[in-house]
Amino acid sequence: MRTTVLDRLRSESGSALLLVAVTLFALAWANSPWSGLYHEIWETHLGVTLGPWGLDLSLHHWVNDGLMVIFFFVVGLEVRQELAVGSLRDRRRALVPLVAGVLGVAVPAAVYLAVAGREAAAGWGAVVGTDTAFLLGALALVGPAMSNQLRIFLLTLTVVDDFLAVSIIGVYYTDGLKITALVVAVVALVALYFLGRTRQWRSAPYVALVVVLWLATLESGIHPSIAGMIAGLLVPAFATHRGIVDHVGNLFRDFRQSPEADVARSASRGLAQSISVNERLHVSLRGASSLVVVPLFALANAGVDLRGDTLGIALTSTVTWGVVAGLVIGKLVGISGGTWLAIRMGLGKLPDGVGPGSIMGGAALSGIGFTVSLLVIGLAFTQESQISSATVGVLLAMVLAWILGWLIFRVARTRFGEVSADLPVTLTPPIHEEYDHIIGSPHAEAEVVEYFDYECPFCSRTTGIAQDLKEHFGSRVRFVVRHLPVTDLHEHAERAAVVAEAAARQDKFWGMHKALFDHQNDLGEETYTHLARELDLDLEQFERDLEDPVLLKVVRKHKESALDSGARGTPTFFLNGSRHIGPHDARTIIAELEAQMATQDEHPFRRRS
Template sequence: MPGTTDHRAPRLLARGTWPEVRRITGILRKETIGGALLLASAIVALVWANSPWSQAYADLRTFRLGPAALHLNLDLATWAADGLLAIFFFVAGLELKREFVAGDLREARRAVVPVAAAFGGVIVPALLYLAVAGVDAPRGWAIPTATDIAFALAVLAVVGRHLPAALRTFLLTLAVVDDLIAIVIIATFYTTHLSVLPLLGSLVPLAAFAVLVQRRVRSWWLLLPFAFTCWALVHASGMHATVAGVLLALTVPVLRSRQAGGPEAGPGLAEHLEHRLRPISAGIAVPVFAFFSTGVSFGGFSGLARSLSDPIAVGVVIGLLAGKPIGIMAATWSVARFSRATLDEGLAWIDMAGLSILAGVGFTVSLLIGELAFGASSDADARVRVAVLTGSVVAAAVAAVILRLRAEVYRRIHQAETTDRDDIPDLYQDT
């Protein structure tokens, strides 16, 4: 009625705009391939490390190359963890910045849910780990706090084809925020020896890179030398070099300049770089890291049982399988409770439960934190790798069953969404 106020409760995970849905769908296609390559790399490493030729795998991991004068004479496993993962975090930084500057999450009401869920999914797993293994190995508290973007999105893309796009956006944003929280944790809690001069020196190439990207320079041969120099100096400072990837990403503009026609003229530099680098990140960087990080010798079923009975392993598995879903669900419910919001029409809390369990796929960043916490190739690190693999696989399997059943429910709804000649589903025509 005229003059009345709309007192309807706000909606959680409301349907996004069609351009955002289309963009998220494109990302899922790339991450499906990346997730398959990641899984294949992990399987190859596990088989090789438990074969009669396991010494050859160990020798490959420890093979060193690079200039010693620049503190870059590193083994291949370190090059993968410090170098290739910087690309992964650069893409994650671009994605997060774009979401909050030009995506649907620039609206606070849309952003608050995945951001709160990400923090809940970090705090609760850490507390559960400390409760189980904190006395024996407190440095591992951050291992079960991360969500693997490539692996989780690959599972979602395979089993959740008909799930609402808002759920996919939620998982993508949660995973990106989650990983950036992990970078802050790495920089804050896992930097033991910090050299100030190289760290300050890294600001010079970072500033030069920022000037170039602010001028919308796209030439890789101009950007790459400054990016590599920044990365090398951060590495020399003692801080984990992947931090450089995030810092570089945050300098990249999302919107097009006014001279280029403004934001309506097409994608900005952040989206351009993301499109160029995401295949490298998902198809090369993460699978290669997985190959060098997951090859752990089980010692048969008895050795596997001993590894999983260790307090460190138990804490990691509980953190991933119980801490992640409890933290994410509790944070999401709290937002709904205190804002008096309800889930968007058609969604159910079982959908959130499935995504929360899927977020327990730690893998890439969890393996990285495990190496930083206990030292690569240490006995504790081997137990961490077994636990991360076990927890991630179980979380993926349980979530896949739930989300597959829910996707079947939504299939009938999708059949009703006809597409006109403009290729935009009728559901989004009024968005």
């Protein structure tokens, strides 16, 4: 598939490099003969009037107080998703990054105050936030080649970081409150809450209320960033259920049979309702936020004129070194120390596949403050010399944090063998005729292994992926299934797997496999006996086998192989022995297999033995 420039910019490394480029451009512009034009543009006013009401802001404030609300709204949406269906849903997994995130805010603030002193104490908020886009981009560039588990840990941590940072901006850097406007903002928040409770699926009412909230917050004197964050938190998120997907499938089948405008609109509405409004807004705004809003913010705020004695003053200023020390040292010590403390307290453990060196490397990269730091600087200081010094400190900290992170990852890789910060990707053990349930020839060109759960609504037997693969490839691919009962979510899954293994002793595994999926909403002992009769099994032998502990060991051995192979949920697919990462729809898997087969045809010596 051809990769466009826009696709590259949308990647985490691409967006980070874009921000670096824009920052350097802003610095170059502000220090060029055209620097006057730079400041003149951002001080140009743009007004909007409607009858007696009007809003008149400079372009600089339109970016900082307007467009940046979109950025913080997206952050709020992400936090709500993590709380509802992501890493913060499991409170046990969230405790370690929660403690690390809190100390990752408190320690940098303390370090800044110790270095900068009382005269510049207001700038402590400039060192509490991490720029998530820069962090993930830097991780993609200097971190381990496989670092998804570390990435998830750092994302969870930045959720805490962002929430605290925006709360600090909204509370600490606010003065001159206007009560009437504040009441309107509160009413808008209450309306957003009840709108979510009514399960309104259309995005327009949410957007309208967010606009009202932004205007009221702007008028009230509170910085609008907190309005964006809280609004995002109030937009509901949920996981898509299989029943909804089936309903949407029926709607599109109706359209296929009767391609009329009303039927098309019904199908389109059903598709929208199947995905939470939170996720739809997040997908719609994420690109604009990372490719437009944040680069514009960098362009408007990173242009520090370093000519004359500005740089010399900055390099001797306690504000500059307070910011540098807070971000570079404070983040490293706070996050690493918080992680170590949480583990010692028994609150959790490091993510699978992630070593302490990788945690320290990620903590170092968290010293890239940028977006939140520059925003706070504009709110905390009024003297131009302090603003310039603090901005230089942020830019210097960004470079030093990047270099420090690279050095730590290098040492972790060469001295401690931490070549990866992710789950395993290799199928362990490999496919074995006696160990696995296989459809297809051992001489097939490709192998697909699925770890499944009989109560999983998206496993291949219910979605038809296995049938799609068979129809497309025929005998060129063999299909293998292994058990991965997710017992904390599906109470019948492990027992159903034992039932399938009991049927396998009478050579009826695939018949029972199909039947269990057909009855996955009605699993229980009566169902198992009924299915055994339908499959004409020897019931006495079936009952004896169900109580045989060997079969439970077989199922748990499958589950152990899943964990050893990096599978943590269902369905998880392995293509030719490697874990498939990304969408697992039939079209994507077929495309990946076709690409691998084409490579094998071009390089026959790489074929599977």
